[in-house]
Amino acid sequence: MNKNNISEFSIIKRISAKFPQYKDTIIKGIGDDAAVIKINKNKYLLYTCDAQVSGEHFLEKYSSPYQIGRKAAAVNLSDIAAMGGIPKYLLVSLFLPKNTTNTFIDELYSGLTEECKKYNVIIVGGNISKSNQFIIDIFLIGEISPKNLLLRSGAKIGDVVVVTGTLGDSAKGLELLKKNKNNYLSQEKQSISKYHLPIPRVEEGMILAESGMVNSMIDISDGLSSDLGHICDENKVGVNVFLEKLPVSKGVKKIIALNGGEDYELCFTTSFRNVKHLLEILKKKTGTNITIVGEILPSKEGRWFIDENGKKMKLIPRGWDHLI
Amino acid sequence: MNKNNISEFSIIKRISAKFPQYKDTIIKGIGDDAAVIKINKNKYLLYTCDAQVSGEHFLEKYSSPYQIGRKAAAVNLSDIAAMGGIPKYLLVSLFLPKNTTNTFIDELYSGLTEECKKYNVIIVGGNISKSNQFIIDIFLIGEISPKNLLLRSGAKIGDVVVVTGTLGDSAKGLELLKKNKNNYLSQEKQSISKYHLPIPRVEEGMILAESGMVNSMIDISDGLSSDLGHICDENKVGVNVFLEKLPVSKGVKKIIALNGGEDYELCFTTSFRNVKHLLEILKKKTGTNITIVGEILPSKEGRWFIDENGKKMKLIPRGWDHLI
Secondary structure, three states, rough: OOOOOOOOHHHHHHHHOOOOOOOOOOOEEEOOOOOEEEEEEEEEEEEEEEEEEEOOOOOOOOOOOOOOOHHHHHHHHHHHHHHHHEEEEEEEEEEEOOOOHHHHHHHHHHHHHHHHHOOOOOEEEEEEEEEEOOOOEEEEEEOOOOOOOOOOOOOOOOEEEEOOOOOOOHHHHHHHOOOOOOOHHHHHHHHHHHHHOOOOOOHHHHHHHHHHHEEEEEEOOOOOOOOHHHHHHHHHHEEEEEEEOOOOOOOOOOHHHHOOOOEEEEEEEEHHHHHHOOOOOOOHHHHOOOOEEEEEEEHHHHHEEEEEOEEEEOOOOOOOOOOO | OOOOOOOOHHHHHHHHHHHOOOOOOOOOOOOOOEEEEEOOEEEEEEEEEEEEEEEEOEEEEEOOOOHHHHHHHHHHHHHOOOOEEEEEEEEEEEOOOOOOOOOHHHHHHHHHOOOOOOOOOOOEEEEEEEEOOOOOEEEEEEEEOOOHOOOOOOOOOOOOEEOOOOOOOHHHHHHHHOOOOOOOOOHHHHHHHHHHHHHHHHHHHHHHHOOOOOOEEEEEEEOHHHHHHHHHHOOOOOEEEHHHHHHEEHHHHHHHHHOOOOEEEEEEOOOOHHHHHHHHHHHHHHOEEEEEEEEEHHHHHHHEEEEOOOOOEEEOOOOOOOOO
16 A cells, blocks of 8 residues: 555545534444444444445356345445344435446346345435446445444443354355355355345344343444454454354364455344353344354553464454455 | 547447336436435435546646535536535545645545535545546435425426526636746636636525426536537427527627536526525525526427627537547
């Protein structure tokens, strides 16, 4: 990165500095998975936006319009899930190259609407512009009861770090797609499917939020090493992550699970004593597993991961900064 | 337009058909300047999104990053103004080519934040992606008291059609810029300024909404001929527009005022008897003029404009459909 280049996080920091969050209705502005606006004492609204750019987030030779439509909704649903919120309304901004066909649009919308309907989300508006490159940008509105709100902040020293599902499948799936094989093993197909059609943990997020037991939460969109970095930054704490604990599917390397992006699993912190109960209710209500992968430390102890040989290594965000 | 091409309005129609507006909290979904969601009996929220695409909505050789930032906010503010609403919160989604400089971003944000501050709008979130082409996509959230809400629907046969300010300046400004002159006359500079920095009629929209006298309203973003077409479609009515009545700045042709886009003035319908009062309060509170330019007819009488020689011509949307 040279001085003329820009990183997503440095830009976000500069913008935040210009907009002090002074209004008492703004519970959380820039810097979490979604903005949080107070409507009344019983209701907050959540606002988030995220885009899929052709050639950056996906390649049209690997992803069908249907998959792109579903994924575009899913990555935004994941941001609302990360707050513990209920997704409600969606606006879709399309940027279409001149040669875009009606078939492409119909399949894209078929994916988008299918994903929305799963979570009772209604498309209420949008915009269409001409462009060189296909982009779908989504604005998602959710709501939450104030007592359930989970932020990146709130992690306590001594908390365990817990993740839902398995990590690294999406990165593995993309790696497999790049091999352009004619046939994939069934396990490989699952990784590819997770890359194309990540499952936002909306119900899991709501259950965790309602439990009252979770201290902080984020979704793993940029890779665990990056997203845990955000938790550490926000809470001014350190962390130990145990590589061997990372839950992976067969054939997925632990280091990919640590750094690979686009898992759209949830990462949260809680007291160790709560984990058994949370595991039970999540398993029972959603079938989703959770796994302890690390612990929150005082800031001065730093950020580390312990590799499979017990060696302590610096935890550096190696996940996906879209601009690096 | 061939069968493989797509028009913004045909796409919007197809999407609307897939999402029946069945929820009682959705006062207005797809198809107005903003979506309208009921919060409680005293408050509706307004959601809109609109983008500026480099090479489509502006050329970087004509527009500075500061101007692009201000205009990106202004075009969205105009959508909230068209409902009579109060703009509140903004999310900004940036698509940045690899060589984007910090200076570009700083100037863009300087324009964006300046425009926001004028209307007490707070930036609460956003997203950044890499792309081939610079794009700024904005999501704007507004609010309104239900009794003040103005929609495209509501126009009554016999209503007069009224517009704020002058029309055609922005299209004239762009035409002038394309001449690449070294010097422009003072009047020409005003047209160019209106192209770069349109003034959203936020205060005017609120005053009109609060008057209780306006039946329907839209902002003139695609050109009067197009936007009046939306009013006619929505209300199943016809219209007469009188070309000679169109308010223009010196040097702007009436036909440009009819068809040129990006004026971001308001167009509304009301009973003739209200116009004098509305003119007085708008003049007094904002300094903005309003002008009667036409009348709403029964659908079977069609859509017409009367040219400067008194000749009746078909009113065809010639404004800007971003995909044609």
